[in-house]
Amino acid sequence: MREERYKILKLVQEGRITAEEAEELLKKLEENQNRGKRLLLLKVIENGNNIVNISIPLSLAKWGLKFANSYAEKYGEKIDFSPEEWEELISNPDLKGKIVDINVPEKNTQVTVEIV
Template identity: 95%
Template sequence: RLVQEGRITAEEAEELLKKLEESQNRGKRLLLLKVIENGNNIVNISIPLSLAKWGLKFANTYAEKYGEKIDFSPEELEELISNPDFKGKIVDINVPEENTQVIVEIA
């Protein structure tokens, strides 16, 4: 309809459709964030993979609190996001003295 009304060109419409399709395909994948304390899930969040960079930043902040750093770059994360076949854990932090575990995974 936008093309018919002359608001956008056919090429622009095609590009918009491609981006919409890409975002819908990515939206089906989730980033799961779990914090387990004393065997109980105290945090269990599922967010669209498009927010994965935020999840990595959150996990790094939490890990640094305990003197650890996640050896995982935004470029590596972008590579995993781009691979539609990848599913699995990207972060698994255990803090035995506090009986706490942080898990970040792509599902």
């Protein structure tokens, strides 16, 4: 949990999220630390460099994919999930693997979101 807390604080320091968003994430992280919940892995790679590499509890999936979508939109892509799809993501214990994989070769950028 220490590493996840550090990553959240680093996002605040870099101006990627607000202090209020960080507070919400830290609360959710604490709530889920002992539950053994699945994780959402969010990665953004630009020019071979890890720009974002964070693991968060799946209960924060809406935030994580919103964050990924902001990067995707930067490159003319969009990630669309309905409320029903969100519910399925969170409630289906068998659903695992990559759910978003966007590659923009001309920008040398890749955005991936994975459930583990």
